[in-house]
Amino acid sequence: MFTGIIEDIGIITNLKEENSNLHITVKSSITPELKIDQSVAHNGVCLTVVDIKDTEYTVTAIKETLNKTNLGTLDLNDKVNLERAMKLGDRLDGHIVQGHVDQTGICTNIKEENGSWVFSFSYDSKLNNLTIEKGSITINGTSLTVVDSKKDSFSVAIIPYTFEHTNFNTFKKGTIINLEFDVLGKYVTKLMSIK
Incomplete structure (x- = not known):
């Protein structure tokens, strides 16, 4: 669950195809606060952190996600809006956002x-x-x-x-x-x- 309030703009540093999946590596100021298995919204798409190295982390988008979102059009150095999942008890400054692009x-x-x-x-x-x-x-x-x-x-x-x-x-x-x-x-x- 997210709020739609963007925390950071990430920069795409690597795109690696593996079968029908796309591994997306992002450089962001929030990387040091992330952990493996954490959910982060990328242009509104909820993806799971699978790897972290220094100021960069990697998430994986499956074919269904690539077909229904703009993540399949990403290029190196593109900017993506980033938001970590909402904490229970925090203010809801935006509105209820699921991270599921329609x-x-x-x-x-x-x-x-x-x-x-x-x-x-x-x-x-x-x-x-x-x-x-x-x-x-x-x-x-x-x-x-x-x-x-x-x-x-x-x-x-x-x-x-x-x-x-x-x-x-x-x-x-x-x-x-x-x-x-x-x-x-x-x-x-x-x-x-x-x-």
Whole structure:
């Protein structure tokens, strides 16, 4: 369980394919605090730490994860948003995030607005995920509020702190992003579809 509040931006230092798996090595300032078997969200994808060396650690993504997220598009030196699992008893500053990406989306527009930014995204609505105005959405692991909800697209407003402390500053039109829709909304959608 996560909150969607990004702790660090990691840098990809190695990508190693093994059968259908991808071992991803990340350099991060949080590495000294990690341990083997710990869960860390990478662009919103919960992965298990399998190796630690100095300031770098390694996680493994399976084929299913690579097919449903943007992790399969990573290159060396790419930036990934990182968050360790939530501690019980801590404040929930973002919203409840499972670390289970529902689908990918595409950045369709970036507009600077006098010190902040509005990012617009599209996604495949046939997968029955939805956003609502002022509802929660997780983009690359970042907890955000929807400001413009449509059937297959939405926008979010980004303050300077979020822009500087996440990988949103690397986005451009066409960037593929990970989406985790609000967990309550997913249950409501499922209940409404049961006849």
